[in-house]
Amino acid sequence: MNLLILSCGTRDKVVEYFKEAFGDAGRVVCTDCSPYAPALYEADAHYLVPRITAPEYLDVICDICKKESITGVLSLIDPELSLLAAHSETFAALGVTIVGSDYERCERTLNKWELYCWMQEHGYPCAKTYRTIADFRGALERKEIGFPVFIKPMKGSASIQIARADDFETAAFLFAHGDQMIIQEFMEGQEIGADVYIDLISKEVVSIFTKKKLVMRAGETDKAVSFIDERLFEQIRKFVEESGFEGQIDIDLFERDGVYYFSEVNPRFGGGYPHAYACGVDHMTLIRNNLSGIANPVRIGGYQTDKVMMKYSEMRIVDARGTM
Template sequence: MNILICSIGPRVKQVEFLKEALSNEGKVIAGDSDPLSAALYVADDFVLLRPFTDEGYIASILTACREHDIDAIIPVRDEEVLKLVKNKSVLDNLGIKILTPSEEMVEICLDKMKTYQYIRNLNYPGVPTFSKTEEMLDILAEGYFDFPLIVKPANGDGSIGVCVVDNKEELERITSTNERLLIQPYLKNREFGCDVYVDLISGELVDMFIKEKKEMKEGATDKAVSLHHPELEKLVRNFLKDSPELRGPIDIDLFEYNGHYFISEINPRFGAGYIHAHLLGCNYMDYIVRNLKGQANTPAEPCHYENGVTMVRYYDYMLKRF
């Protein structure tokens, strides 16, 4: 069994974890458009792909799959998740599995407005998200939320272009441009990340890891502490039961505000902080390999990881002679 993990960049640990899960039963092929991506050189082999913004991206994926006899693809960037799932029928015809939810579900997850509407339609608490100033002001008038607000590009990536707005005048000034913006209340009493694995075969929730985010950098978790939190666990479990199209590794972000919990984002892929979960025994790579062998996973015991363990992200260096 050969697995392509693409646009891998610096995610060295994820490649190493996947190699351990495959053991001697296959190879991990790392793909990226940058030949200096560190994770390429810890995989069993690597391929240089076209950038996912390039029209030739899918053609380069198909070439890599043929040359390396690929059985499955794990995408780790939002943009490539959407491109791959839109070409699912082509990959299916080649017998290649992509670890993503359905195309419809991916499109919901990658659009913050659609995400909020989806969460609300299922009667779960989502972070109020609007594109019109008047809509946000109406919510503020109800008295539950207040300034400051968050204003960000509708098609933003990570925390690029995000600004905090403290009053109505500032809000109206920032939103007077023609740029498509989204407006949300600033619900950052506490922020949480939840890494889940939903079985590709049975559709059951197999494992869940909750962390409280202590520091973020460029949209990724820099410091976090593992957390046992029954109320959050129940919220996520129930939400996933009502969202049967969410499968595989999923990263869910949540906020606490005035003692209440809100689902913020649903990322249809591994989260950047998955290392934390893995090192504390939530081995989603094993679950993937078992599913790809046609075996359903047995759900893990709830909160089997150690509570209160802090992860701190740091940078290392690699020397390579080309």
């Protein structure tokens, strides 16, 4: 049983935890398009690969799967999730399980407007969202929404091009100058992150970890505190099972006046996952079990609460010759 982690980047801890969980039972192999991705050097073996947009990319990955007898594959970056899902049959033919959601689910999460529409149709609370200036103006006139508002790209990630607007002129300017923007009700209140695992065999939600975000920096959670609310667990479980995600997912929510609003879903390990692991939520072992054909029992909650995570910088030194 060997795992392939694609686009590992700076996610050293994720690689380290997988190595811990796999122990002598299997190897952890990593890829990245840059030799300066520190997590590469954490793996049992690593490969430099072309960018995911290169025509030969998939063939290169399939060759690695064959050479390393890979059983499971996952990616740590958004644009690669749909690519993997679109080729699930190719991987299946090689005996490789994709630890992730199917194509339709991956595409839906990349498009914040589509995700909003799905949430609306299925009755989940979320921030009011508009995708044209005319719709937004109409909503303002009907007093359905007021200022401030939040403007962001429909297919954005990593907090690029996000902004708050306090008047119509600014909102219209930001909308016009971005690439396919959406306008949202500005959410005040507590931001929450959830790390969820949906068993690949039973398709049930088997683990949920939630944290209140204390400080954000450059689009990532910089400081957070773990907590448990059974009501939130129930909402997340219902949402995830109804929407059909699989494997690891990361959800962003807001809590306002006792209501939990769903904001964003990333069907992969989020950058804040190490907080969950440190509190006793080991999703690497759940993945190892699934790859060996074992379904995991449901164990939602039961982790350490009131544990504060504070990020800090680390560095890896490798021989320059080793990066060529």
